[in-house]
Amino acid sequence: MQYLLLLYANEHGWDSLTPAQQQQGAAAYKAYTEALQKSGALKGSNRLQPTSTATTVRNENGKAQVLDGPYADSKEQLGGYYLIEAPDLDAAIAWANRCPGAGHGTIEVRPVWEMSA
Amino acid sequence: MSPHEGGAQARSTADAVARRSYGKLVAFLSSRTRDVAAAEDALSEAFASALTDWPRNGCPSNPEAWLLLVARRKLIDLARRQRSGEIAAEDLRVLAEGLDAASAGADTAIPDQRLALMFACAHPAIDPGIRSPLILQVVLGLDAASIASAFLMSPAAMSKRLVRAKDKIRQAGVPFRIPEREELADRLEYVLDAIYAAYAEGWVDPSGADVARRDLAEEALFLGRLVAGLLPTAAEALGLLALMLHAEARRPARRNGDGEYVPLAGQDPEQWDARMVDEAEDLLRRASVLGDVGRYQLEAALQSAHVDHRRTGRSDWQAVVRLYDALFELTHSPVVAINRALAIAELHGPNAALAALPDSATDARLLEYQPYWAARADLLTRAASYAEARDAYEVAIGLERDPAVRGFLQRRHATLAARKP
Numbered sequence: 001m002q003y004l005l006l007l008y009a010n011e012h013g014w015d016s017l018t019p020a021q022q023q024q025g026a027a028a029y030k031a032y033t034e035a036l037q038k039s040g041a042l043k044g045s046n047r048l049q050p051t052s053t054a055t056t057v058r059n060e061n062g063k064a065q066v067l068d069g070p071y072a073d074s075k076e077q078l079g080g081y082y083l084i085e086a087p088d089l090d091a092a093i094a095w096a097n098r099c100p101g102a103g104h105g106t107i108e109v110r111p112v113w114e115m116s117a
Numbered sequence: 118m119s120p121h122e123g124g125a126q127a128r129s130t131a132d133a134v135a136r137r138s139y140g141k142l143v144a145f146l147s148s149r150t151r152d153v154a155a156a157e158d159a160l161s162e163a164f165a166s167a168l169t170d171w172p173r174n175g176c177p178s179n180p181e182a183w184l185l186l187v188a189r190r191k192l193i194d195l196a197r198r199q200r201s202g203e204i205a206a207e208d209l210r211v212l213a214e215g216l217d218a219a220s221a222g223a224d225t226a227i228p229d230q231r232l233a234l235m236f237a238c239a240h241p242a243i244d245p246g247i248r249s250p251l252i253l254q255v256v257l258g259l260d261a262a263s264i265a266s267a268f269l270m271s272p273a274a275m276s277k278r279l280v281r282a283k284d285k286i287r288q289a290g291v292p293f294r295i296p297e298r299e300e301l302a303d304r305l306e307y308v309l310d311a312i313y314a315a316y317a318e319g320w321v322d323p324s325g326a327d328v329a330r331r332d333l334a335e336e337a338l339f340l341g342r343l344v345a346g347l348l349p350t351a352a353e354a355l356g357l358l359a360l361m362l363h364a365e366a367r368r369p370a371r372r373n374g375d376g377e378y379v380p381l382a383g384q385d386p387e388q389w390d391a392r393m394v395d396e397a398e399d400l401l402r403r404a405s406v407l408g409d410v411g412r413y414q415l416e417a418a419l420q421s422a423h424v425d426h427r428r429t430g431r432s433d434w435q436a437v438v439r440l441y442d443a444l445f446e447l448t449h450s451p452v453v454a455i456n457r458a459l460a461i462a463e464l465h466g467p468n469a470a471l472a473a474l475p476d477s478a479t480d481a482r483l484l485e486y487q488p489y490w491a492a493r494a495d496l497l498t499r500a501a502s503y504a505e506a507r508d509a510y511e512v513a514i515g516l517e518r519d520p521a522v523r524g525f526l527q528r529r530h531a532t533l534a535a536r537k538p
Contacts, residue, residue: 001290003290086290087290087292088290088291088292089240089242089289089290089291089292090291090292090294092290093242109289111288111289111290
């Protein structure tokens, strides 16, 4: 099965870190990503720009309603994701638990809706 | 054999298989696809087929293998019909593999994956409040309505939550496996709760007149033994089995010759099953050296104290109240608080006990809980508040579903009729 690990954290947290801490954090994510890659579990991953860059679009009566800002304002924001292949939920939870983001935020584990070819 | 006799035999064979193997068949049918709801549907269709096929063609020599084979075919039909837009191809391959295995040998025993299924139902990703009902349904085949009454929930709400939990198992890929040692203790608690809930459901019919309920208690004991056997160092698994054995040992003494309900205080200890009591005491001793006290060991220790009291005539109510204190600390259960109050009555009298009873004003569930009203009525009688006691008995009688217990309460109520005030 495929699971999307959604990384939620306070997006201002990163800015308040010292350069050394930021370096350490980046190294932790790099190591985690490499571990996922080596195991063959990694299907995709990206870090997202902060929610201040977000634009929300909704089509109402054929007309695009475009708004500045993220879909939902919350204390922790979606900051990135990993798309992984895992045999079951326990395996996906184990990967989520290893993610550095689990230490300073929350990881939501969502199974991917599998479509037939 | 007449068609009528054939039908009756088919039904009784099907009932026997359903009681013995329902959970085993559901676990086996769903272990690969994780689709519990589909396995249940297919199995119930297989039972329906059995009731038309067996009277005509005779009961098969291995009814379980027959049901498994038919249920597998139904599952494949279902996958073709409903899930053509999804990953039907993979499901079909998995099902076909199992079909071969099931048809290969009627003598091949179906592996018992009930425990793995129970751990899936008690997975931390499943809503905590639905784990126990879910296990009762998928392993024991209880319908949502009877589970709902045991868990003080409306049948409609129960059904909805059960469906949601089964969807989560399938869609999120919750594994069917026995957890590793380090995560076992946390997960075990929910499995034990579910087993005990099953036992309590079976306990409702102490005369054993209702075969399905008596089997439910036996099934719970079976599951309790299974878990305790598999996890001999899990103190709470041993504690739960000890608790159920204590209760089961007294089953024959709970009714007199006329089928009337006999409370613990009035039972003849000679009628208790001494072998079960001994086994329970032995389990409790084994659990106590493991140094991990929990709810079930405390409850079993209380049973042990009550048994000792009735056998020897001596009792240490102080120790009993202390056990209830520890138990209440762990569970915050109003049921524990009621029993604690009854023990306080032995130490400090009925007025102290009435003051210790939980307050129905702060917990509305108590208003519909028969043992609360029966305990109140008993304590009010002992405090000579007869008018209030009569009112409390009337509520208790109105809430009781077991006719024998209702009769017992009515006799108590009748003795108060002449008393004033």
